[in-house]
Amino acid sequence: MPVLELREITKVFPGVIANERVSLELEKGEIVALLGENGAGKTTLMNVVYGLLSADGGEILMDGEPAKIKSPRQAIDHGIGMVHQHFMLVEPLTVTENIVLGREPGRLGVIDFKIARERVIEISQRYGLKIDPDARIEDLSVGMQQRVEILKALFQGARVLILDEPTAVLTPQEVRELFGVVRSLVDEGLSVVFITHKLEEVMAVADRIVVMRDGRVVGETRPEDTDEIGLARMMVGRDVVLRVEKPVSTCGDTVLEVSDLHADDERGLEAVKGVSFSVCGGEVVAVAGVSGNGQTELVDCIVGLRRPTGGTMHLKGKDITHASARSSIEAGVSHIPEDRHRRGLVLEFDLAENLILGDHRTPPYSTRGLLHPKAVTTMARKRIDDYDVRTPSEKVIASNLSGGNQQKLVVAREIGRDPELLVAAQPTRGLDVGAIEFVHRQILDERAEGKAVLLVSLELEEVLSLADRILVMYEGRIVREFTADEADEETLGYYMTGGGGVKLDDDARQAGPIESGGDA
Amino acid sequence: MSDSREGLPAQRRWMTVLQKVGTPLVSAALAVLVGSIIIWASGYDAGAAFAALFKGSLGGPKQIGDTILRAIPLIFTGLAVGYGFRAGLFNIGAEGQLFLGGLAAAWLGVVLAGLPWIIVVPIMIIASALAGAAWAFIPAILKARIGAHEVITTMMFTYIGRYLVSWLVIGPLKAPGQIPQTVAIPPEAQLPRIQELFSAGTLEALPFLQLGRAHLGIVVAVLMAVLVWVILKYTTLGYENRAVGFNPWASETAGISVQWTTVKALCISGALAGLAGSVEVMGVHHRLFDQFSSGFGFTGIAVALLAKNHPIGVIPAALLFGALSAGAGTMQFEADVPQKIILIIQALVIFFVAAEEIVLWFVRRRQKEAMSHAG
């Protein structure tokens, strides 16, 4: 009898059917991978199971009994735990406080922190998930935070564990560690649903693979019965080009020259510790690294959002070390920001207004402080056409666009400005295959036009397929530089985590040249 | 900007307009409805109260003039608060800036006595705007530099400003006599009443021009509303103001100085509030005293919210509150209902605009009806 069974779950959002009659079974001690593109309905389905969303149809069974799950509380009571893609951890609180939250031991409403702490240690030892129970979440690495999330679910008595895109923020080494943890959980009798869009992970960890597309289950298979190309076809619904073809780079003049750059983060700790590199015209240079190793601060410095504490930066020979964001834009630096909702767009503005953001002070869009609506409209319509932004009009409010179209809008503005240097930070995060292909093509077009591109990405596949040179950043320093054909994922991952800090485990899986287009 | 490429269907565009205007209209209607329930539940004759309210605000040219008179400062304070909101700032202290604006006007009007009005009036108006801006400057700097919440700081500056004025009208600027007030400004420093612009014959022939105490400040106010609208829509200043209000991070990324924009926005807001003080001095009281504003700065919050921070929308919103306040006296006199009910209605308007969910429910229903009629 399956421990968890979903029967014909349907969930409708205004205008979209997110889940259409989805059925799924999970046996005890089984790892089921739920595979699908962004927007395929995987997370929605699991939010229904966890009681965060209520289904419009269908039923959920636990151990063969119909289960009424209307809230996370009820899901927890049924033994369902979920590790969300965006961690549900309260940063200023301790590990123990986070784990016991909602089920605090104690009497008369007073928490017994001694017992709480003991239970946390007990569970962490039982499953081999080492953690400091007194550490504050904000001081932990992402991998450790994820561990707290898993412990939280175990503390709450989870028998079924849902992991939503758990590897998105991890290094290859951390990913392997996570797989080990998942295996041991299953050995202890838990059952796991593993949500992902990464094909090689599915092949490595799943007992069974359920593929979703457009809100429906489109296929079910086992790792031994398929390969990544087959899975990709099932997931996307057509053949996928897994590699971006690009001509050999012809390096022109040096565009960006960074030497011995130092910078602090928000807390005043040194985050960039003497970085030097250059980017020439017609070249894509990628910065690879685990999130939080100084990439964000480096990008902030180059685009003028952060004052360096030392070193220099030159753009085509011009000193931009102390340039503001405004003068950096005027000097010819374009920036596709990491967090596009926060930094890329004013979601309440219409598309035309968004397209002049940053250029609104310069002719032809304005002169002497007066805007010229005609010029703005003309430009906006052209950009919307050129960059294939799907919209009925340039007067549509940006928040009404899909995520992919919003990113196209940002790309249209930043590349349409015709910059000397394009700084692209995580330009494809969260996009679907079509939009990813589009963004990659635009970046390579810039390169072909002889522009300099600095790409910062956590996705190694993206780095490997776009870059001419790769800089590995670790703890604020560039620890290694590769040319595109020297590097592979394993070696990059090795240096990204401090080169030698983690032992390479080569038989874990083959790091093949074929990678999915799903998240490239 | 010209028409969209594909053009929204006429019906949908009409719906958008209805939604924009509909929500405030329903909010105001709900507020008046709840207000009359309160009047009725308190044992008063609600019908008589509203009849008196109507009579006192729209009953004749003089009453309409009274409504306009009270709407004038509210247009300025509504613009002030609304402009701040457009930058994501809540200038709750417009009242204090208004006091400083009034102070500047009252002082200069006396100091510059003897000069022709063409010189005096512009100087007074500009000076009162500067005074209002100055009073918002410290909160603005504190907000921009260290993030001190402008709601607390501008509120504190309101109290400080009121005590300052209270001291001046008792002390250094006190006119001779028993009453704590300043010397009256000379006629050439005053804004004339509208009816004074016409000859007795014209007024006889066109009685609707007998607008009582309504003064020329209404023209200044309307011009200012148009100016603010142009600034917001057609200048980079306004564009940056709106961008920062919606999303300071994206603005920063686009090279807009969030700090500088914040300072400018709060000071412009203060300047607009300062103007409210000067029109009250120049058009109504012709001098300064402790109680010369009846909370126009605070009512400005309700005006701005009801107008959804749209500068042109501020005009009808201010007229509505002007009418309520003009009619309140008559209501108290004839139906015995305390004038304070107006404050309650203001609060309800703010509440219903803020809690749009309630109101949207009504609007959507109306839309459905409209759709079924249209279809």
Add this chain to the structure above:
Amino acid sequence: MLGDIITPDLFASAFRMATPLALAAIGGTICERSGVVNIALEGIMLTGAFFGTAAVLATGSPWFGVLMAMVAGVVISAIHAFASVNLKADQVVSGTAINLLALGVTGFLMERWYGHPGTTDPIKTLGPILRLTAEGGGFLGEVWRWVNGIFLTHTPIVYITVLIAIFAQWAIYNTRWGLRLRAMGEHPRAVDTVGVNVYRGRWVAVLMSGALAGLAGANLTIEQVGSFTENMTNGRGFIALAANIFGRWTALGSYGASLLFGLADGLQIKLQILRDVIRIPPQFFLMLPYVLTVVVLAGVIGRAVAPAAVGEPYEKKG
């Protein structure tokens, strides 16, 4: 001259003046820790002051008045809770509406019930609990005079407030309620996903702040002034908010900051008495608490971190 200013009396008045601020500030602490901004403290306090007074006028019982002040505070803060939590209104705007509403309702009812605006008739007040004589000579007598003067001359709510501050501080860091409160102001969804009802938690927090601010109003009228005057809170709600920030969103910190403001207020009153000697107009003394608030905010903000989710309505999915 200094001896005329630095007296037990000055510090006693600091405790007295701090009490309404501290009650409202602790209310603000609880409310903001849950993620709801409460600038309605001013209006809630005013409402409590009015209905407390009205209850005493109607029944002659000061304690019944205190109870009614708290009930009134809870009732009017329920509007804020409904708007902020359920309707997801802008919390600052909703707070502004409540401040105006309180001004309107108290003024309206004042005229309806008592037939005139301004100030009510005097009411029966709560006096000091202890009435010890400060006798005795020598050094010990002097010490006793100070201890008695500063700490032992107060009315009940002054002491209750100290207890509330200590208890709230303990509860926020040691109870289930406190842990969940702190968590939902930082990351409400995290709290929701472990099965704790964020809406209910925020409702309770807002109502608690209403009860505390109502009690602050009761202290003003039933213990300090002895009658109700329109708009008598005079910005105290806003100063209390500043005290909460200065106290870094903790109950004891709020109390400490309120003491500072209370001391400034006490000093201001003392100095007014000496105005013939130092010749500064009284208006400048009256400005002092407001100036101090701005100065304190200017000095502290950069280092105080508000709860991460404060002011953001929480929306459950689907």
